[in-house]
Amino acid sequence: MFYNNLIHNNKFFSLIENYYKKDKIPHSILLYGKKGIGKQGHAIELASSLNCTNRSNYLSCGRCHSCIQLKSMQHPNIHFIIPFPRKKILSKKDQPEKALSTKDIDELIKIKKAKIIDPYSDFNLQNANTILINSIRFLKKELYNTSIEKGWKIILIFEAEKLCIPGPESANSLLKILEEPPAKTIFILVTNEYNKILKTIKSRCQNFYFNKLSFQKIRTHLDSKMINDNDLKLLNKIFDGDFNLIKKNLKKINDFNKKINKLFEYILNCNSTSQNHIYFDKLNIDKLNWFDYMKLFIIVLRDLQILKSSSTIKNLHLKKNIETYNKILKRYPNAVWSNCISSIEKTNIIIKQNVYFPLALKTLSIEIKNNLLNQTQKSFI
Structure with a gap:
């Protein structure tokens, strides 16, 4: 396992097992459901599994060269796309990171490090309201370049609903790749707002819904010495099962x-x-x-x-x-x-x-x- 602190969605892990058994990995998956229930963590878990060289029961070992690269957020075959702030006007040739200030870059490094430790931590920049079309343009170049690493090329797109904000340009650009993806490439999109995803994108993905975490699962993963049942039920109700906010x-x-x-x-x-x-x-x-x-x-x-x-x-x-x-x-x-x-x-x-x-x-x-x-x-x- 890549994470030892992820509350497992057993149906999702059964899905991964089924992919491997049939040797049919879909080229695009869309994970959706409430915020703070571990969708991003499960997406990273799948990404680590695909390129792990020492898998056990279809899950990553967390120790091989590929897993270590991902833990340092330096894996050349695994790309993260998240919303960026729209602070600067970019030309078509500009890399998306050019839109970031020095403060944004420092924050991005910080949230990446936090995500590797905690699958429920926030993976978003302040005032980031759109997935830039430049992110998709540069992704195309990366996908068709020869990689120095063997294995799958994996693209994780978090807050995927922001592909369509303020307009659908980024979503339409991604759609062209989804229609004819390169070999050994998988897109894993994650969203809390399924209704904002374009129907054409939904139709090209295998859609997987994450149920809210049960109180019993939340209880099992938190020390009873930290909080009693009544108070935990209150936090669970206040934050609608968002495990990240409950912990905070x-x-x-x-x-x-x-x-x-x-x-x-x-x-x-x-x-x-x-x-x-x-x-x-x-x-x-x-x-x-x-x-x-x-x-x-x-x-x-x-x-x-x-x-x-x-x-x-x-x-x-x-x-x-x-x-x-x-x-x-x-x-x-x-x-x-x-x-x-x-x-x-x-x-x-x-x-x-x-x-x-x-x-x-x-x-x-x-x-x-x-x-x-x-x-x-x-x-x-």
């Missing part, structure tokens, strides 16, 4: 629990004053932490909705807060919890559109209070 936020779990307690205080006191937005102000919410707070708020509201409709704690996300939930339900017997959730989701969209933040905050406060008391809503937006 393990030490912040106490902060998340404090925020939840503040939200309980806000809800319980929401009907104690006509100026209910004051309680939102006490939460110290700003644009930077808004979405974290709202994820927590929605988790709390969904629990209240579940408890009101079924009176069972089995499906609650925050079971340990059952006493507070019952206190809230008693205080607001007519609350329309689904409308509270809808108000937050609507406000999230508005804030992403750069509406005046204090106004959005005040409007949401009024809507939340009206829904708690089941009164006619009033909005300023």
